[in-house]
Amino acid sequence: xESGDLKIFQxxxxxxxxxxxxxxxxxxxxxxTARIRQLEEKLQIPLFYRLNRGISLTSAGKNLAVYADRILxxxxxxxxxxxxxxxxxxxLTLGATDSTAAAxxxxxxxxxxxxxxxxKLSLISGYSNDLMNKVLNYHLDAAFINDPVNHPDLQQxxxxxxxxxxxxxxxxxxxxxxxxxxxxxxxxRCIHRERMVQWLKEENVTSTNIMEFGSLDAIIKGVxxxxxxSVQPKSSVKKLVEEGALHCYPxxxxxxxxxxxxxxxxxxxxxxxxxxxxxxxxxxxSLLMR
Numbered sequence: 001x002e003s004g005d006l007k008i009f010q011x012x013x014x015x016x017x018x019x020x021x022x023x024x025x026x027x028x029x030x031x032x033t034a035r036i037r038q039l040e041e042k043l044q045i046p047l048f049y050r051l052n053r054g055i056s057l058t059s060a061g062k063n064l065a066v067y068a069d070r071i072l073x074x075x076x077x078x079x080x081x082x083x084x085x086x087x088x089x090x091x092l093t094l095g096a097t098d099s100t101a102a103a104x105x106x107x108x109x110x111x112x113x114x115x116x117x118x119x120k121l122s123l124i125s126g127y128s129n130d131l132m133n134k135v136l137n138y139h140l141d142a143a144f145i146n147d148p149v150n151h152p153d154l155q156q157x158x159x160x161x162x163x164x165x166x167x168x169x170x171x172x173x174x175x176x177x178x179x180x181x182x183x184x185x186x187x188x189r190c191i192h193r194e195r196m197v198q199w200l201k202e203e204n205v206t207s208t209n210i211m212e213f214g215s216l217d218a219i220i221k222g223v224x225x226x227x228x229x230s231v232q233p234k235s236s237v238k239k240l241v242e243e244g245a246l247h248c249y250p251x252x253x254x255x256x257x258x259x260x261x262x263x264x265x266x267x268x269x270x271x272x273x274x275x276x277x278x279x280x281x282x283x284x285x286s287l288l289m290r
Contacts (some may be wrong), residue, residue, distance in 0.1 A: 003075055005039045006068045008032055009047065013065050018056055019066045049141040073138030075272040088273040089118030095143030096123060098186070098216040100260055104160070105144070112280050119273045127189040135263055141274060142264035146191045155266050157278070161286045162258040164192060164235040165248040167241075170225040182209040182228030184219045195255045196231045202252075220246070233258065 011021040014034065022029040040047050047061035057065060096105055101123060113121060126134075128145035135143050136153060148156060168178055179200060185193040193210070200208055211228060213219045216252065220237060223230050224245045231251060240246045262281060264274070 003072065005035060005042075005238050008035045008070055009039060009064065010068045010072060012036060012048070012055070013057065013061070013068075024178065069137050069139075076138075087118070088116040088271075088276045089120075090271065090273060091120045091122070092271070092273045092277065093122045093124070093139075093141050095134060095140045095145075096125055097128060097131070097144065097146055097260075098125050099162075099192075099233045099236045100144045100146075101125050102216055103233060104260075108280065112277060115280075116273065116276060119285055127186070128191060129189060132263060135265060138265070141268065142261055142262060142277075144262055146258050147262060148259060148261050149263060153267070154263050157197055157262040157281065159260045159262050162235060162260060163260060163268045164195065164231050164251055165234045165237070166229060166231055166251050166254050167220075167223050167237055167246050167248050170244050170247050172247065176203070178229050178249070179203055182211050184211050184222045184228045184230045186214075186219075187212055191258065192231045192233075199231075199252060199255050207288055250268050 008025065008027075011025050012018055015021040015024055018032050018036070019029055022032040025032065031241070036047065043060070045060045046058050047064060048055040049058060105123065109121065109123070113119065119231060123129075124134075124140065128147070129142065131143040131145050132149060132151075132154070134140040136151070144159065146162075148158065154261075166175060166178060168181075182195075185196070187193075198209075200206075209228075213222060216232070216236065219230055219232070220240065222228065224240065234248065237246050237248060241248050249281070262278075268274075
């Protein structure tokens with residue numbers, strides 16, 4: 001089995017389509033189809049179910065996908081270890097929730113890139129669980145997520161503690177009355193939304209209209225113009241509250257605090273780019289937890 005076969009297989013799994021994988025790899029579709037069939041012939045077992053609407057992994061395909069991610073990641077690390085072990089340079093791919101990326105990372109990334117301009121840093125935003133899975137599957141080098149995790153393959157640093165607040169348009173109101181307004185959030189996997197739902201149950205608010213938005217900026221603008229209310233980190237809205245564009249209210253203590261953690265795989269090859277990033281992280285933020 002060659003690494004090239006695994007890369008093609010991995011692309012098909014990631015894209016969920018031979019056509020999309022071929023486009024992403026820059027191959028013709030027939031070439032990708034032939035390589036997948038050759039791989040199945042070598043293994044003497046089908047890796048995909050061919051369906052009318054696409055493909056899905058067989059149990060054997062699911063097993064191979066786990067090993068393919070691991071093997072290809074180790075090959076990448078072997079390459080990186082020969083090129084990026086001394087002076088900080090090369091790729092560094094990080095993930096972060098939208099609120100952390102907006103409120104805290106600019107002050108961290110600006111001095112880092114100024115000190116190490118040869119590092120090719122990429123930042124991907126998403127939900128905490130998705131980011132954690134991408135780190136575990138070697139798709140991200142590290143990520144900032146909400147709340148500590150307990151996973152044997154992950155190392156974590158407690159970076160900071162956020163305070164969640166209820167935000168509304170800049171009009172004074174009773175917080176209890178605001179709970180009957182529409183709530184503006186990301187999708188159902190948003191941790192702030194999960195806490196809000198638990199809080200509303202305690203308040204016996206059962207009929208809640210939740211409007212889903214694709215970005216933090218859209219949520220905040222929607223709240224400021226009166227579409228509804230939301231629960232967000234105070235750091236994300238501090239400036240707008242000070243400018244009078246939003247009003248914020250405290251929420252119950254049990255739902256108020258969110259810990260932001262920086263996670264990475266224990267078995268990752270620690271490049272100098274990653275080492276320097278962690279060093280700056282520890283200097284910039286005061287709360288640390290190994």
